[in-house]
Amino acid sequence: MNSGESYEYALLTDLYQLTMAQGYWESGKTDDMACFHMYFRENPFKGGFAIACGMAQLAEMVETFSFSDDDIEYLASLPAPGTGMLFDPAFLEYVRALELDVDIDAVHEGTVVFAGEPLVRVMGPIMHCQLLETALLNCVNFQTLIATKAARVCLAAGDAPVAEFGLRRAQGAGGGLWASRAAVVGGCASTSNVLAGKLYGIPVSGTHAHSWVMSFSSELEAFRAYAKAMPENCVLLVDTYDVKQGIENAVTVGLEMRERGDRLAGIRIDSGDLAWLSKMARARLDEAGLSDCGIVLSNDLDEYTIQSLRDQGASVTSYGVGTKLATAYDQPTLGGVYKLSATKNAGEAVWRDRIKITEQAAKLTVPGVLDVRRYYHEDGRLAGDMVFDANHGVSERELIVDPSDSLRRKVLSGKRFETLLAPLARSGKAVLEAGDRDAMSARERAFAQVATLDESQKRMLNPHSYPVGLECGLFERRNNLVVQLRGFE
Numbered sequence: 043m044n045s046g047e048s049y050e051y052a053l054l055t056d057l058y059q060l061t062m063a064q065g066y067w068e069s070g071k072t073d074d075m076a077c078f079h080m081y082f083r084e085n086p087f088k089g090g091f092a093i094a095c096g097m098a099q100l101a102e103m104v105e106t107f108s109f110s111d112d113d114i115e116y117l118a119s120l121p122a123p124g125t126g127m128l129f130d131p132a133f134l135e136y137v138r139a140l141e142l143d144v145d146i147d148a149v150h151e152g153t154v155v156f157a158g159e160p161l162v163r164v165m166g167p168i169m170h171c172q173l174l175e176t177a178l179l180n181c182v183n184f185q186t187l188i189a190t191k192a193a194r195v196c197l198a199a200g201d202a203p204v205a206e207f208g209l210r211r212a213q214g215a216g217g218g219l220w221a222s223r224a225a226v227v228g229g230c231a232s233t234s235n236v237l238a239g240k241l242y243g244i245p246v247s248g249t250h251a252h253s254w255v256m257s258f259s260s261e262l263e264a265f266r267a268y269a270k271a272m273p274e275n276c277v278l279l280v281d282t283y284d285v286k287q288g289i290e291n292a293v294t295v296g297l298e299m300r301e302r303g304d305r306l307a308g309i310r311i312d313s314g315d316l317a318w319l320s321k322m323a324r325a326r327l328d329e330a331g332l333s334d335c336g337i338v339l340s341n342d343l344d345e346y347t348i349q350s351l352r353d354q355g356a357s358v359t360s361y362g363v364g365t366k367l368a369t370a371y372d373q374p375t376l377g378g379v380y381k382l383s384a385t386k387n388a389g390e391a392v393w394r395d396r397i398k399i400t401e402q403a404a405k406l407t408v409p410g411v412l413d414v415r416r417y418y419h420e421d422g423r424l425a426g427d428m429v430f431d432a433n434h435g436v437s438e439r440e441l442i443v444d445p446s447d448s449l450r451r452k453v454l455s456g457k458r459f460e461t462l463l464a465p466l467a468r469s470g471k472a473v474l475e476a477g478d479r480d481a482m483s484a485r486e487r488a489f490a491q492v493a494t495l496d497e498s499q500k501r502m503l504n505p506h507s508y509p510v511g512l513e514c515g516l517f518e519r520r521n522n523l524v525v526q527l528r529g530f531e
């Protein structure tokens with residue numbers, strides 16, 4: 043990563059992608075075509091859905107993808123475990139001139155997605171597809187995970203906005219930046235991360251720290267000074283010494299601000315029993331005539347504590363959520379994979395199915411050039427997602443089969459549907475419109491999409507599983523392929 047504005051993506055990869063690339067070049071396979079899909083196998087956080095994110099950075103990755111002279115020099119310096127050098131100089135000259143030539147289709151950021159369906163499809167020379175794999179997974183896995191966490195936190199928070207406060211405990215600078223962006227895509231109203239605000243056009247917000255209060259000789263003096271310095275954005279942290287006394291001091295300053303024609307925007311409570319203290323604070327602020335003064339709660343919050351605080355009737359205007367959101371504390375990775383599903387060698391006219399066989403039904407891959415049809419009930423709720431092969435179409439029955447339990451089937455015919463994968467790059471050039479890269483538009487999409495889910499699919503505990511299945515023709519084709527490859531025929 044350079045200054046934080048763009049990444050050098052070509053080398054942001056695993057070494058084996060480059061050694062395989064040399065292999066493809068050496069074996070005369072540079073024109074062999076492949077189709078890969080990125081998908082995850084289980085919804086994160088034992089939840090009922092996920093929010094797709096990271097596609098804007100994927101488009102940027104495609105746009106800026108090239109091997110610089112510096113990169114080539116570095117690769118040329120790598121020793122092989124034996125005595126020679128790892129890369130053939132002639133191959134490195136080929137790589138220096140390489141221009142990405144892939145077609146990428148992906149769901150829009152902010153789309154509600156589920157386990158077992160492709161979020162991204164990459165088609166092109168197999169070497170190019172693989173050179174993108176690692177960075178693509180790094181970007182889409184992490185941002186989708188954080189956007190999903192944010193959506194869960196925001197669902198728990200209801201109408202109260204959530205500010206993301208996680209940068210200081212995030213996984214490095216890059217992780218912190220992407221986490222802030224993804225948190226806003228998933229539903230957060232703002233971030234405390236100023237660089238993310240500048241780079242991604244997302245709102246920034248904040249209060250003040252305990253150190254501010256500690257740096258003055260009294261809390262009251264500290265509050266007065268902050269109110270003077272920030273009259274338009276004054277949220278006072280009341281728990282440095284004693285919350286009850288902190289609230290009294292905030293009331294004093296709030297009334298003084300009113301005298302001057304200013305307004306105390308809020309107080310923040312960051313320790314102790316947040317439900318009890320917030321109710322006590324609300325009563326005192328109202329009694330003092332400061333009912334327009336909000337209450338911000340923070341301290342190790344996540345969707346579960348927020349839900350519990352609401353159940354206890356906490357009096358809250360907004361939440362600040364840091365560590366557990368920006369690091370996806372309870373599940374640090376999405377586990378999305380990028381699997382080869384079809385190939386077309388030089389001179390061939392049609393795509394050839396490819397499948398990875400495993401004993402675990404859930405890990406058996408799906409062959410073909412895939413897309414997703416999303417079906418809707420008449421009232422606008424989601425009815426089911428069908429994974430189908432874009433080159434084979436959909437049989438008239440419009441029947442989906444759960445690949446891990448073939449008895450679970452659903453007929454979707456007659457329902458309105460849309461197709462989820464949309465062009466992100468063509469012949470190596472990003473074609474994603476500016477509007478489709480915008481974090482705030484993605485946030486609106488995420489809100490609208492979460493609203494199309496049934497309540498049972500949104501609940502935190504044991505959510506109802508949403509029907510995602512293979513189009514029945516594709517399901518049969520896959521079964522036949524397994525039988526054929528295992529030599530049962």
Ligand SMILES: Nc1ncnc2c1ncn2[C@@H]1O[C@H](COP(=O)(O)OP(=O)(O)OP(=O)(O)O)[C@@H](O)[C@H]1O
Nearest residue numbers: 312313314315316317318341342343347350351354
């Ligand atoms: N009413 C509540 N119901 C459920 N969880 C709560 C409630 N109030 C606070 N919490 C959560 O309890 C945890 C913290 O409590 P704890 O009292 O151990 O630490 P603290 O208040 O931060 O203490 P410290 O003074 O050391 O900062 C946090 O995760 C906080 O979000």
Ligand SMILES: O=P(O)(O)OC[C@H]1O[C@H](OP(=O)(O)OP(=O)(O)O)[C@H](O)[C@@H]1O
Nearest residue numbers: 207251252312340341342343363364365
């Ligand atoms: O609890 P989180 O969800 O991670 O939210 C961020 C936390 O970071 C700050 O604490 P910190 O102790 O770092 O700084 P402070 O001294 O300003 O409170 C803030 O007061 C929150 O408690």
Ligand SMILES: O=C(O)c1cccnc1
Nearest residue numbers: 207234247248249250364
């Ligand atoms: O602005 C805040 O209140 C803030 C920012 C970062 C971390 N904790 C709190």
